Amino acid sequence: MSLETVVEDIRDEARARAEEIRSDADERADEIVAEAEAEKEEILTEAEAEVEKQIEQEREQRLSSAKLEAKQQRLEARRDTLESVYDTVEDELTSLETDEREELTTALLDAAAVEFDDDADVEVYGRADDEELLTSIVAEYDGFEFAGEYDCLGGVVLESDSSNIRVNNTFDSVLEDVWEDNLRDISARLFDQ
Structure with missing residues (x-):
């Protein structure tokens, strides 16, 4: 076995090892990318769920506020009407025959x-x-x-x-x-x- 053959065998072995390392690195990179993609999807899904939850909470708060405001306006209108009726009765009493x-x-x-x-x-x-x-x-x-x-x-x-x-x-x-x-x-x- 000549020195060239040994050098060539070492080179072949080094190439094979480099190819194996590159293959492992590509495989690991693919795994990392896949994990990152999965994590991204999970984060995105959680963020969407959180946004939907906030939207629903805001919708409920606005609806409650609108209902309360409508109720207050109704009560105020009723109070005004009752005051008007009371004032009318007072006017009638003042102007009795x-x-x-x-x-x-x-x-x-x-x-x-x-x-x-x-x-x-x-x-x-x-x-x-x-x-x-x-x-x-x-x-x-x-x-x-x-x-x-x-x-x-x-x-x-x-x-x-x-x-x-x-x-x-x-x-x-x-x-x-x-x-x-x-x-x-x-x-x-x-x-x-």
Whole structure:
């Protein structure tokens, strides 16, 4: 065996080993690329899932916010409507015809008068525009006298120093009581609940 043959064998062996290393390296590179591709796909899938989750959360938050805002607007519109109805009732009470005003005022005075002793001196207060009406009604009651105006829609406020009693029987107080007692029914009728 000549030196050239040995050199040639070593070269062949080195080439074969280099080819084997290159083949292993290519194989390992392919594995790394495949792993990277798989990892990329997994990361992409997770990122897409996360984005979808965020989109769904934002959609739910916006939907909830929109529902809440719509509910608040509905409640505000209902409150405005109820206030408008209340204001209309107050206007109607203020502009009652004389006969109807006299009848209601007398009924309220009668209902309040029972709270006082027969010998009590009772001062009667009422709406400034009703002074003439109240003076004529009060003249029919012993110990009662019109004492001045009271800021109200109508009706009477009776006071007696001797019995330390004050009765507020104004249209305002009656309306407020009726309104509070029937607000649920009023609301149901107005809004078909």
